[in-house]
Amino acid sequence: MKNLLPDWLYFQLVYVKNYKRFGNFSQPTSFSEKLFARIQNPLPAFSMLADKVEVREYVRNTVGEQYLIPCYGVYERITPEDFQKLPESFVLKANHGAGQVLVVTDKSTLSPESVCDQANMWLEENYGDDSRERHYKNIPRRLLAEKALLQKGGSPDDYKVHVFNPQDGRAPYCFIQLIKGRSATLSQAIYLSDWTKAPFCRAGYSTAQQKDDSPRPACLNEMLEVAIKLTGSLGYSRVDFYVHEGSLYFGEITLTPAGGRVRFEPNGLDSQLGSLFPWPDRMPV
Template identity: 85%
Template sequence: MKNLLPDWIYFQLVYVKNYKRLGNFSQPQKFSEKLFARIQNPLPAFSMLADKVKVREYVSKTVGDQYLIPCYGTYERLTPEDFKNLPESFVLKANHGAGQVLVVKDKSTLSPESVCNQANKWLKDNYGDESREKHYLNIPRRLLAEKALLQEGNSPDDYKVHVFNPRDGRAPHCFIQLMKGRNAILSQAIYLSDWTKAPFWRAGYSAVQQKDNSLRPICLEEMLEVAIKLTGTLGYARVDFYVHDDRLYFGEVTLTPAGGRVRFEPAGLDAHLGKLFSWPDRMSD
């Protein structure tokens, strides 16, 4: 039944379920309201930024090729012959959504036909339909294979830099969401731009879980600088990075985290972040 609902009803119902209040999407003030307004009226550039293949050109032009994970190939459809030509370890992903990722540590242990079938099924997935994130629907679907940035056989930590551009003369405001343990028990911790613990946390992850003892990344200042450059004049964006062998690598740009349903606590932070998120949306050339 929800697929029959018009957008204005659907998004209001989702917002009320998540935030326990009505949302103002025509004149948004809070961080969450601006995310939901953005989902309903995405800028044309959003599809490019969310496209894991196309965004590589933007990263190269804006900050340089040195931040790109080496790419082994892109495919409209993966074949066993393509699989044969890939190195022993790599990461395979679809470019038009999230979660469609396969980390191949040793391809000799896998069936080429099975991997190809799984990857090609991703291409049939209308990612964005469920959450009605329209900018994903305009991405030409492809697969890409990248170098696997493994650390002792595991995926590296994920640094998600949230960048807020007030655009009123104030400097951009950043905080870093560190995700660890994707191969085991996932934990999250949030740090301010000087790597002190943030006085807030993501809903669903208690303050106790924030006591993460990871070391400050050696390239923290570079990470923040690159994230701000990639965000451009957008009021807000999340830019994800990996650090491998002390080198910084770009992961992706996310414009509507968790389909707009990402929440931070304690109460009042939604309004505070909304003030840092300049509106209306604008993307420089």
């Protein structure tokens, strides 16, 4: 049924369901309204930034090759022969959406045919249509194999740096969403740029899930600096990182977290963050 709804009605219904109020997408003021407006009217560069293959060149040119996770191959379709050429551990992902990721810790335990079938099926999924995030629609679909940055045999901690760039003389405002335990028990916490606990939290997670006392990463200042450079003149972006064996690695740039449905508490924060997100949107470069 939802596929029959026009975009304007679909997004308004989604917004009301998540925020319990109507959204103003033609003249947005809050953070959430600006995300929903961005989804419906993306800038041309957004497709490049969301493309997990093409964004590598942007990262290389903006902050340097050293922040890129080593790449083993890019495929229009992957074959069992390609699989056999990959190292024992790697990460296989699609470049045109979210959630299409396979972390391989020991490829000898897997069927090459099954892995390739699963990955190639991702290429049949039109993530841009399913999520209605228009900037994903123009991404040529490919697969990417990267080095697995394993941590205790599983996925590494995920540092998501939210960068708000007021562009009115104020310095960028950043906070870090630390997600841990993707391979086991998921938890997350939010830290300010000085690594003190934020006075707000991600909605939808229990108190137990948000308890965390992780030490300040040694590369925190570098992480913030790189995130701000990659955000460029954008009013907002979320830049994801991993820290592996003392080195900082870029994960991805996200322009519409959770399809615009990312919520933070308390409720007044939505308006406060919106005031730090200049509008209309600007090109990142």
